[in-house]
Amino acid sequence: MSGQTMYEKIWRSHEIVDLGDGFSLLHVDRHMLHDGSGPVLARLKERGRSVSQPDLCFATLDHVVSTAPGRPVTSDNRRRTIASLRDGVAEAGIRFFDIGRTGQGIVHVIGPELGISLPGTVVVCADSHTCTHGGMGAMGFGIGSTEAEHVLATQTIVQAKLRTMRVTFVGNAGDGVTAKDLILAAVGQLGSAGGNGYAVEYAGRAIQTLEVEARLTLCNLSIELGAKVGMVAPDEKTFDYLAGRQFSPKNELWNRALASWRDLPSDHDAIFDAEIEVDISHLKPKITWGTSPAHVMDIDGIVPDPSSTGHRNAVQYMDVVPGRPLVGLKVDWVFIGSCTNSRISDLRIAANIVGGRKVADHVSAWIVPGSENVKRQAESEGLDRIFKESGFEWREPGCSLCLAANGEAVPPGARAVSTSNRNFVGRQGPGARTHLASPAVAAASAIRGVISDFRTMKD
Amino acid sequence: MQPFTRIQGIAAPLLRDNVDTDTIIRVERLFNAVPRADLGLYCLESLRHLSDGSPDPEFFQNDLRYQRASILLCGRNFGCGSAREGAVWALAGMGIRCIIAPSVADLFAANCFQNGLLVFTLDQAIIEHLAVGVAADPAGRPLVVDLERCQTGFADGEPIPFSVAARRREALLEGLDEIDLTLKQQSKIHDFRQRDGELRPWIYTA
Numbered sequence: 010m011s012g013q014t015m016y017e018k019i020w021r022s023h024e025i026v027d028l029g030d031g032f033s034l035l036h037v038d039r040h041m042l043h044d045g046s047g048p049v050l051a052r053l054k055e056r057g058r059s060v061s062q063p064d065l066c067f068a069t070l071d072h073v074v075s076t077a078p079g080r081p082v083t084s085d086n087r088r089r090t091i092a093s094l095r096d097g098v099a100e101a102g103i104r105f106f107d108i109g110r111t112g113q114g115i116v117h118v119i120g121p122e123l124g125i126s127l128p129g130t131v132v133v134c135a136d137s138h139t140c141t142h143g144g145m146g147a148m149g150f151g152i153g154s155t156e157a158e159h160v161l162a163t164q165t166i167v168q169a170k171l172r173t174m175r176v177t178f179v180g181n182a183g184d185g186v187t188a189k190d191l192i193l194a195a196v197g198q199l200g201s202a203g204g205n206g207y208a209v210e211y212a213g214r215a216i217q218t219l220e221v222e223a224r225l226t227l228c229n230l231s232i233e234l235g236a237k238v239g240m241v242a243p244d245e246k247t248f249d250y251l252a253g254r255q256f257s258p259k260n261e262l263w264n265r266a267l268a269s270w271r272d273l274p275s276d277h278d279a280i281f282d283a284e285i286e287v288d289i290s291h292l293k294p295k296i297t298w299g300t301s302p303a304h305v306m307d308i309d310g311i312v313p314d315p316s317s318t319g320h321r322n323a324v325q326y327m328d329v330v331p332g333r334p335l336v337g338l339k340v341d342w343v344f345i346g347s348c349t350n351s352r353i354s355d356l357r358i359a360a361n362i363v364g365g366r367k368v369a370d371h372v373s374a375w376i377v378p379g380s381e382n383v384k385r386q387a388e389s390e391g392l393d394r395i396f397k398e399s400g401f402e403w404r405e406p407g408c409s410l411c412l413a414a415n416g417e418a419v420p421p422g423a424r425a426v427s428t429s430n431r432n433f434v435g436r437q438g439p440g441a442r443t444h445l446a447s448p449a450v451a452a453a454s455a456i457r458g459v460i461s462d463f464r465t466m467k468d
Numbered sequence: 469m470q471p472f473t474r475i476q477g478i479a480a481p482l483l484r485d486n487v488d489t490d491t492i493i494r495v496e497r498l499f500n501a502v503p504r505a506d507l508g509l510y511c512l513e514s515l516r517h518l519s520d521g522s523p524d525p526e527f528f529q530n531d532l533r534y535q536r537a538s539i540l541l542c543g544r545n546f547g548c549g550s551a552r553e554g555a556v557w558a559l560a561g562m563g564i565r566c567i568i569a570p571s572v573a574d575l576f577a578a579n580c581f582q583n584g585l586l587v588f589t590l591d592q593a594i595i596e597h598l599a600v601g602v603a604a605d606p607a608g609r610p611l612v613v614d615l616e617r618c619q620t621g622f623a624d625g626e627p628i629p630f631s632v633a634a635r636r637r638e639a640l641l642e643g644l645d646e647i648d649l650t651l652k653q654q655s656k657i658h659d660f661r662q663r664d665g666e667l668r669p670w671i672y673t674a
């Protein structure tokens with residue numbers, strides 16, 4: 010018999026009942042809640058049910074809260090949404106990281122940061138980017154509201170077992186290439202549906218050498234290739250990262266956990282349903298030109314000729330010209346943030362580029378740290394000062410311009426370079442034009458006021 | 469949950485690829501306390517107009533003949549992106565009971581089945597063929613979707629087989645509530661937790 014993949018190992022260790030036909034009832038180790046979860050808690054109660062395992066639930070506010078200093082509440086609906094979560098978690102006895110408190114932040118930033126999402130755990134959240142937690146060696150996946158209600162009521166979830174895919178990055182990436190570029194390259198190669206029905210494991214030396222935060226960035230975009238699960242095998246880096254975190258196991262339990270985590274990586278003879286190679290030896294920093302994360306090109310490349318109606322629509326919406334470079338196009342907004350690229354390592358990269366320079370006059374440039382902890386760490390390193398002096402706004406932690414659900418939006422027709430994960434039509438606000446890129450590309454574009462290749466900024 | 473056995477209805481074409489859930493329902497509609505039942509009014513709103521602001525005559529919502537559609541014929545990777553269940557509520561609010569596409573995003577499909585909407589895949593060529601057949605006379609050429617037999621097609625035409633996971637099919641046919649089903653497994657869940665608490669105590673002591 011051949012060995013098992015990491016996905017299969019985690020699946021088996023969480024399987025309560027095999028329901029047949031590929032479905033199983035799985036135990037949920039960690040349920041993350043956000044400001045969209047208030048109505049779910051309310052509905053659960055309405056239907057006469059209660060939260061089964063509040064100790065395994067963790068809640069915060071990220072999607073609708075303002076990230077402006079002072080956190081003004083900008084509409085009655087948002088006030089109600091926020092109140093409904095606060096009331097719901099208080100009544101259920103769920104741990105809650107409210108705004109202004111340590112721990113608050115984007116769910117997919119705080120899970121790993123607080124040691125909530127651990128290797129080998131099943132992590133769910135009513136949010137598609139729950140795949141991010143795969144960077145810790147967890148099996149994280151997004152669920153809908155009804156499924157979230159199911160998890161609250163039972164601390165279990167019914168899932169169809171996914172097929173497994175290994176995406177191996179081969180070769181050595183060039184200068185300035187980050188995890189964001191690796192995963193955008195994979196999305197470009199596989200397409201935005203290439204991972205449908207699969208749990209993806211990322212492998213190769215390039216992945217092993219990535220720091221933990223970069224692996225989170227990598228796994229974050231799994232859903233942009235259609236895969237609801239994306240994972241990296243945990244290793245010594247993962248364990249070092251987790252040691253001593255707030256909810257990480259301690260003492261004797263740490264040692265036991267560690268022993269179990271070392272068994273998690275896929276066996277050498279494990280067989281994946283699909284094996285894909287992504288050659289990164291000529292990889293350059295990436296940027297998207299269209300309205301899908303799969304519409305991606307090299308930062309110094311040219312916009313491709315439209316090959317379909319979808320491409321023509323994208324070209325028109327984005328107001329870009331096939332055959333021409335993106336570099337040099339005037340930028341109105343720059344957003345460095347989101348569960349993709351708002352961790353301390355991202356902010357350090359950005360600060361390194363903006364330090365001593367000024368944001369172009371016509372650009373609104375925002376830094377939105379991923380969590381209260383990231384914010385405080387950045388401030389202790391003086392990064393906030395660097396950003397503010399160069400003309401960036403230094404904001405409070407939350408989702409902000411990634412999704413524009415909190416009243417913050419890129420105006421219609423404006424062009425933004427964003428470090429987030431979705432460039433869909435209207436994602437950052439009705440009519441907004443989004444180019445996805447790494448923090449380095451975003452920072453350089455803010456300074457120059459046009460889409461820029463940071464590698465040419467060495468002056 | 470409303471059971472789904474067999475429907476006969478107008479099938480509307482939405483044949484573009486990668487229609488994401490942000491496009492199906494805008495986030496501000498969800499966070500602006502639009503009641504679930506009214507989300508249908510805003511379903512796919514950003515596709516209704518051309519860039520100059522005029523209604524797109526090619527878009528099915530601007531064609532009165534499709535006004536009462538209950539079936540959607542879609543392009544590839546339908547429902548990609550955000551896990552928001554509001555996308556399904558919006559489609560249901562618009563009267564849609566069944567979605568047929570060459571491929572469907574996993575999270576979206578799961579949400580459909582939680583809400584009594586049937587989703588299945590067919591070859592793109594078949595879907596396009598159906599759309600052409602419907603277009604001549606949408607009301608006069610209704611599609612039948614029979615979940616008991618797992619067949620679709622025109623009322624007067626050849627049946628086209630489709631497949632749906634048995635578990636999902638049964639739940640739809642009977643309109644079962646998954647939470648109720650799982651609660652019947654309470655003792656197995658309890659046993660699992662006992663065992664697991666000894667194998668992985670660190671999970672339960674955070």
Ligand code: SF4
Pocket residue numbers: 071072115116117136138347348349407408411412429430
């Ligand atoms: S940062 Fe963006 S992608 Fe991440 S959870 Fe928030 S809204 Fe979703």
